[in-house]
Amino acid sequence: MGKDFLMVKNETSPDPKNRIWMFFASVKLTVALLLTLAITSIIGTVIPQNESPATYINAYGENLYRIFSVLNFFDMYRSWWFQVLIIFLTINVVVCSLERLPKTWKIVSVKVPPFNVDRFRSDKGKVDFQSQRSVQTLRQAFEPFICKKFSYCRVEETDKGVFLFGEKGRWTRLGAYIVHVSIIFLLVGALIGSIYGFEGFVNIPEGETVNRIRLRNTNEIYPLDFEIRCDQFSVSFYESGTPKEYRSALTILEEGNSVLQKDIIVNDPLSYNGINIFQSSYGSLPSESLTLSISSREAEFGFNVIKETKIGEPVELPDDKGTVVIKDYTNSAQFGGRSIGEAFIGELTPREGEPVQVILPLRFPNFDRMRQGDFIIAVQDYEKKFYTGLQVAYDPGVPVVYLGFIVMILGCFITFFISHQRICIEIIRAGNNSRVMVAGSANKNKLGMQQKIKRISEKLQGMSQVNSPTT
């Protein structure tokens, strides 16, 4: 690899416009950009993206944090320099294609394909054989065969004999341009999506209705012009305990009227007015009412009182010892710096003395014992209610991107696996006999073409036996 490989050739053109054009028309630039994109993309897979500053300072320290922050490493795929690389690649793709297309088009659009006989004659993979048949007999035998195998064929007579030319797949030289067009589709589709689309999320408790979501990137509130109601959420599990299905029964409402109802599960979203609603997460909420169990600390004087209550409603403790009131519910209570899961938070006010906080985690019914109080309070039962976590996305660029996908697959297939193949058969008189040369060329997969020429010449040799039928 030359040292100058990554450098762009110095164009000496005095016209700056032309020099910019030549800069972007360079394949060296393409290679440099592709490798730069490959290498820089690694950064964002090693450094977790879009975390909070505190997390980063914890992980990397103050100094590295500042350097990374300046370089946009914490949101690198949206950073200006990464976008510049992508814009450069786009311009590069467009300019390269425009620069080379006229030449390719000239080759592709030619009406009468030219054949360079000398080049075929000097081909290493050519096959020569002799036949006892006359030039014209052979020509009559070969011509329909070649014309069937190749979409274009023609015969040229010379004073020594006959040339048979055939070719196909000339148009496949456009394959690379098709791939490049697909890249443009992808980038345009992505651009449309980033300008006109949005992506957000919303949590809806069962039975409730929302008309606003929170956007993912900016955290802004975004109003929808319809309402989403979650009628029910359910989660089912396999015997092993791994989740089997998350299902939300949703209703779309326009001005209070139900217009669409659908159960959504992961991989099967609801679509309304081009906006797609996906099952993304879930959680549980307590309803208002719960059942408390209050038992004495000393087992020998044991009593156990069951009381039904609601959040915010004080409960009298036995023996006139005071009141307890459940104030709140949390999905992840903290204790000693660790999460202890879902819990109710309450306040216990003794008859004499200051109120104290009680934490009642659902997972640990004996947790309140640690408080060393006279009573052990636990949540015996509560009505569980789910909320569904929905992803709400609108992306008008998707059809363009999908079109790009299809064009890219077609383009790659054409570029890699369909070639422009040419064949030249020369039949020359040699006394009463004929000499035949079969040679071919292809613009890709030359090995494959050599084998094809071998196969074809074997067939032709078979046809040129005296005892074989002429057609």
Add this chain to the structure above:
Amino acid sequence: MNSSSILSITTFVYAAAAFLYIFAWIFKKDFPGKVATWVASVGLAGNISGFILRWIESYQMGIGRAPLSNLYESLVFFALTIALIYLIIEQKYKNRSMGAFILPLAFLVLAYASLSPNISDRIQPLVPALKSNWLIAHVVTCFIGYAAFAIAFGLSIMFILRQRAQTEGSILKRFPEPSVLDELTYQMVMLGFLFLSIGIITGAVWANSAWGRYWGWDPKETWSLITWFVYSTLIHARMMRGWHGKRIAWLSIVGFMAVMFTYFGVNLLPGLHSYGATG
């Protein structure tokens, strides 16, 4: 006999085939080579039946899904594709020395699946995120791509060794001509590139139908794109700048490193593609 034991046996069949290919190559013998082809074909048959049997077993267990959803199953399919593509090339190009470099890959992949204590071969039901018709299309196309790149990698190593062969009697001279290795490497890279592209595309379409976005810069997505960039560099260098031989061989080796990282390394990074992780 269940699918896991068939696949364990297949591992040893591949090992035998790899050994025979290497033996035939080093000692310049034709007969062990012919036997190697047969043994490799038996291995492939075992690999395919193990794959199909696992599919049937999942239905018998009432789970009923294609065996393409965890690391074990992906490795089984990966080995299958490597062996299949290799045997096709062997038929086409009539050179068995390539088997000495490619069959060991199929063996290593299946050995990793069958013998590693970290990889569970239990058939487990699908988590909600994987219940999609795109699963089969996505995994199959990705692994055809990976297998083609693996073979290109083997051929590239052969090319580099072949170029260093100086003495006439060297066993390296039993390799196909450098020009043939070079062309074959490129053919495999193009096949891999087409399927990697389709794999990324089916993944994107799936992501869009599951999460509402076709691209999210998740580490696995990003690494597949990095791999795509590397091979795309190779293809441009070859088509437009006429790179041949050594440089292409090295790029193909770098590309395969990226493939391996996309496949295994990404599991060390945080992200959504944790289904392929060990466990």
